[in-house]
Amino acid sequence: MVYTGRFAPSPTGPLHFGSLLAALASYLDARAHHGRWLVRIEDLDTPRVVKGASDRILKTLEQFGFEWHGPVIYQSDRLSIYNDALTELVSHQLAYPCSCSRQKIRQRTGSNRYDGYCRVHPPKHRTGCAIRSICAEDYSFDDLIQGPQTANHPIEDFVIFRRDGFFAYQLAVTVDDAAQQINHIVRGSDLLDSTPKQIHLQQQLGYPQPIYAHIPVATNLQGQKLSKQTLAPALDSHQTRQQIIRALRFLGQQPVAELSDCRLDECLAWAVEHWDINAIPKRMGIILESN
Numbered sequence: 001m002v003y004t005g006r007f008a009p010s011p012t013g014p015l016h017f018g019s020l021l022a023a024l025a026s027y028l029d030a031r032a033h034h035g036r037w038l039v040r041i042e043d044l045d046t047p048r049v050v051k052g053a054s055d056r057i058l059k060t061l062e063q064f065g066f067e068w069h070g071p072v073i074y075q076s077d078r079l080s081i082y083n084d085a086l087t088e089l090v091s092h093q094l095a096y097p098c099s100c101s102r103q104k105i106r107q108r109t110g111s112n113r114y115d116g117y118c119r120v121h122p123p124k125h126r127t128g129c130a131i132r133s134i135c136a137e138d139y140s141f142d143d144l145i146q147g148p149q150t151a152n153h154p155i156e157d158f159v160i161f162r163r164d165g166f167f168a169y170q171l172a173v174t175v176d177d178a179a180q181q182i183n184h185i186v187r188g189s190d191l192l193d194s195t196p197k198q199i200h201l202q203q204q205l206g207y208p209q210p211i212y213a214h215i216p217v218a219t220n221l222q223g224q225k226l227s228k229q230t231l232a233p234a235l236d237s238h239q240t241r242q243q244i245i246r247a248l249r250f251l252g253q254q255p256v257a258e259l260s261d262c263r264l265d266e267c268l269a270w271a272v273e274h275w276d277i278n279a280i281p282k283r284m285g286i287i288l289e290s291n
């Protein structure tokens with residue numbers, strides 16, 4: 001099996017330094033394994049998609065010297081594939097409709113955690129319902145960077161199709177990773193909580209389980225994760241090499257001083273050759289936004 005990794009940004013704004021870390025780590029790990037690296041645009045949540053953001057993301061990746069295999073996949077083109085998986089789960093009684101609003105769940109349980117109510121009390125009508133996956137077990141997995149991961153409690157019956165008519169992130173990602181034969185997932189540790197849900201769906205749908213490596217998440221001075229919501233600045237395409245070197249340092253690599261005088265492609269080639277995933281820290285320091 002050829003190593004196949006991926007970078008899967010959501011086009012809700014431009015790439016920032018936190019996205020560069022995830023792109024770079026997944027890219028270098030794939031290249032160091034002589035593997036393939038794919039790019040997938042996760043544009044399912046159309047109300048949050050910003051017009052032109054996908055093109056800008058791909059342009060930024062090119063400017064930073066990233067090269068991907070094959071065509072870029074857009075989740076918005078793949079609704080019928082997600083629908084097939086959803087139908088399969090429902091017809092095998094592995095998922096069920098749920099008419100509960102968040103407010104209803106809170107009223108009943110005193111928390112946001114779903115109690116499986118509609119599993120026992122099926123709603124009269126399917127319209128306006130979410131679909132939830134039936135979960136009964138804990139899923140533990142070994143993460144290459146974060147170590148063994150065990151859930152504190154079984155996963156709740158989570159949403160795979162939303163009440164507002166969108167396929168949920170967990171379902172789409174699981175289906176796409178399997179369809180694209182992704183066997184190594186290197187991504188931000190803000191997605192650690194999603195991994196047991198995706199492993200659960202892989203088992204329900206009979207997919208192989210990839211190897212996971214969750215890189216630490218970069219934060220700003222306020223301790224918030226760098227993201228579009230916390231107004232992380234867009235990557236500056238005029239200082240690509242400097243930012244790659246900076247990202248390498250954050251990923252625990254030891255870029256040599258000579259890289260400052262190299263071309264971007266030489267810098268990336270050095271990074272592939274010296275890539276050491278074991279040097280990545282579990283947690284990351286603060287990113288100063290001013291540079």
Ligand SMILES: [Zn+2]
Pocket residue numbers: 097098099100116117118119
């Ligand atoms: Zn319900």
